[in-house]
Amino acid sequence: MSIIVSAIGQGLLWGIVGIGLFLTFRILDFPDMTVEGTFPMGAAACVSAIYQGFSPFTSTLIAFIVGMAAGFVTGILYTKGHIPVLLAGILVMTAAYSINFRIMGRANLSLFGKSSLLKNSFLESLPPYFDSVVLGIAFVVVVTLLIIYFLQTNLGQAFIATGDNPTMARSLGINTDAMQIMGLSVSNGLIALGGALVAQNNGFSDVNMGIGVIVVALASIIIGEVIFGDLTMNERLMAVTIGSILYRFVILIVLKLGFNANDLNLISAIVLAIFMMFPVLEKRFRIRHTLQRGLSNHD
Amino acid sequence: MTEPIFELKDIVVTVNQGTPEQINIMDHVNLAIYPGDFITILGSNGAGKSTLFNVIGGNLQIAEGQILLHGKDITNMSVERRTRFLSRVFQDPKMGTAPRMTVAENLLLSEKRGQHRGLGPRHLKQNMAKFKEITSVMNNGLEQRLDTATGKLSGGQRQALSFLMATIKRPEMMLLDEHTAALDPQTSQELMTATNDQITRNHLTCLMITHHLDDALKYGNRLIVLDHGKITYDVSGDEKDNMTKEELLGFFSDIDG
Numbered sequence: 001m002s003i004i005v006s007a008i009g010q011g012l013l014w015g016i017v018g019i020g021l022f023l024t025f026r027i028l029d030f031p032d033m034t035v036e037g038t039f040p041m042g043a044a045a046c047v048s049a050i051y052q053g054f055s056p057f058t059s060t061l062i063a064f065i066v067g068m069a070a071g072f073v074t075g076i077l078y079t080k081g082h083i084p085v086l087l088a089g090i091l092v093m094t095a096a097y098s099i100n101f102r103i104m105g106r107a108n109l110s111l112f113g114k115s116s117l118l119k120n121s122f123l124e125s126l127p128p129y130f131d132s133v134v135l136g137i138a139f140v141v142v143v144t145l146l147i148i149y150f151l152q153t154n155l156g157q158a159f160i161a162t163g164d165n166p167t168m169a170r171s172l173g174i175n176t177d178a179m180q181i182m183g184l185s186v187s188n189g190l191i192a193l194g195g196a197l198v199a200q201n202n203g204f205s206d207v208n209m210g211i212g213v214i215v216v217a218l219a220s221i222i223i224g225e226v227i228f229g230d231l232t233m234n235e236r237l238m239a240v241t242i243g244s245i246l247y248r249f250v251i252l253i254v255l256k257l258g259f260n261a262n263d264l265n266l267i268s269a270i271v272l273a274i275f276m277m278f279p280v281l282e283k284r285f286r287i288r289h290t291l292q293r294g295l296s297n298h299d
Numbered sequence: 300m301t302e303p304i305f306e307l308k309d310i311v312v313t314v315n316q317g318t319p320e321q322i323n324i325m326d327h328v329n330l331a332i333y334p335g336d337f338i339t340i341l342g343s344n345g346a347g348k349s350t351l352f353n354v355i356g357g358n359l360q361i362a363e364g365q366i367l368l369h370g371k372d373i374t375n376m377s378v379e380r381r382t383r384f385l386s387r388v389f390q391d392p393k394m395g396t397a398p399r400m401t402v403a404e405n406l407l408l409s410e411k412r413g414q415h416r417g418l419g420p421r422h423l424k425q426n427m428a429k430f431k432e433i434t435s436v437m438n439n440g441l442e443q444r445l446d447t448a449t450g451k452l453s454g455g456q457r458q459a460l461s462f463l464m465a466t467i468k469r470p471e472m473m474l475l476d477e478h479t480a481a482l483d484p485q486t487s488q489e490l491m492t493a494t495n496d497q498i499t500r501n502h503l504t505c506l507m508i509t510h511h512l513d514d515a516l517k518y519g520n521r522l523i524v525l526d527h528g529k530i531t532y533d534v535s536g537d538e539k540d541n542m543t544k545e546e547l548l549g550f551f552s553d554i555d556g
Contacts, residue, residue, distance in 0.1 A: 154416040161408050164397035173382030173413035
């Protein structure tokens with residue numbers, strides 16, 4: 001039982017990472033690799049800030065801001081530096097690895113004996129693992145509602161239009177560079193926020209915790225889409241979190257079959273590949289198109 | 300005569316600058332556009348029609364010359380800023396609309412052309428009645444499909460939508476880049492008729508590139524011919540109205556010869 005509750009909690013916290021990636025991967029049509037750097041960066045920034053004596057809430061907020069800054073850099077490299085977005089993301093991801101070492105001063109940092117968002121009298125009074133479920137629900141609900149509201153504003157519509165048809169967007173006076181920079185910033189801010197929450201839930205931060213993040217986040221998005229099919233934009237956002245929880249269940253089952261934690265990246269990749277391989281899906285969800293976008297120059 | 304809305308003064312656009320292949324794709328072009336002008340533009344491939352539109356729209360850097368809007372220099376104004384007075388319909392039906400957004404959402408986007416887009420709610424529902432009215436003008440069933448993603452529309456419906464999007468917020472000037480060329484003859488004719496109705500009824504100022512000599516003669520009050528980056532012919536008023544296709548054809552063979 002508790003193992004299922006734990007999976008739900010993990011799924012909810014990782015749902016925020018999926019929502020972050022949704023903004024770039026699905027709305028802007030960008031394959032943004034920055035996330036592999038911003039996820040551990042959020043974790044590193046948050047844990048280090050807690051060590052510096054900041055409150056867990058402030059530290060989590062700092063992680064969000066640091067992640068936004070990294071996404072901002074990717075956005076500038078792409079829009080102003082005309083570096084293909086896939087490469088721009090890889091550059092920032094690579095640089096982030098060194099930066100994360102600098103932030104923590106070492107390869108990993110434990111929160112043992114330190115405060116965190118999970119250490120308060122209410123969450124500690126709950127049965128085991130329910131703390132992460134409650135924390136996850138709180139953050140997922142707030143983030144999802146904010147994004148849903150944003151997408152229904154005039155600015156949000158301009159953001160969607162930029163991903164859908166940049167030529168048209170420009171001809172209507174939308175500053176597509178600004179929209180793309182904003183999208184990459186907010187997306188990576190959310191991914192760093194997810195990193196901060198996962199680190200607090202796990203009780204430590206590690207420079208290597210970013211490996212495979214993009215695959216896990218993509219799996220959340222794709223599983224949600226495969227299972228629910230045609231949805232409105234708002235429903236699709238909610239489906240990401242459900243996809244994230246289902247992904248945790250798949251992993252749980254696979255681990256029960258006797259694989260160990262070191263096999264996780266292999267399993268993640270296989271799970272994602274299976275979900276992505278249906279030829280119908282390729283056409284329907286424009287995967288090929290997104291990859292092509294990542295390999296071409298910014299026009 | 301009234302003051303021109305928009306002027307191009309001695310515009311030069313150069314490609315491959317500083318190399319042996321240097322060539323002026325726009326060669327000292329002067330053009331004054333007056334309020335209510337409906338100018339049809341003819342020219343063979345590579346004559347500079349698209350270059351002209353890209354210079355007006357700000358998508359192309361000019362090497363020499365000056366661009367004026369109401370007498371004020373806007374030579375260095377960005378593409379985004381120019382959309383405050385300028386709207387555009389592309390030849391490719393895929394270029395002018397956002398495929399995953401609905402017809403109504405596209406119209407809403409275009410209603411704020413060139414304006415600031417903030418964090419206020421978009422008010423889609425409040426606009427539906429108005430959008431229904433606007434789209435019914437096109438007589439092609441677009442008003443029934445306001446909630447359909449534009450990617451699912453026919454090319455003709457998409458192009459009609461693009462045209463409506465260019466006019467929903469009255470532009471001071473509109474560029475039509477062979478906007479009926481990608482459609483079948485029947486649909487093309489229908490859209491051209493609707494286009495002409497809208498432009499003349501609302502006294503829109505408009506430049507229209509076309510490959511059809513008939514359309515160039517039939518529509519508009521002024522006709523321009525471009526060749527090798529120059530305006531080689533510019534007629535308006537009675538002179539244009541009295542012009543025959545044969546005269547125009549003769550003029551073209553002059554160029555080619």
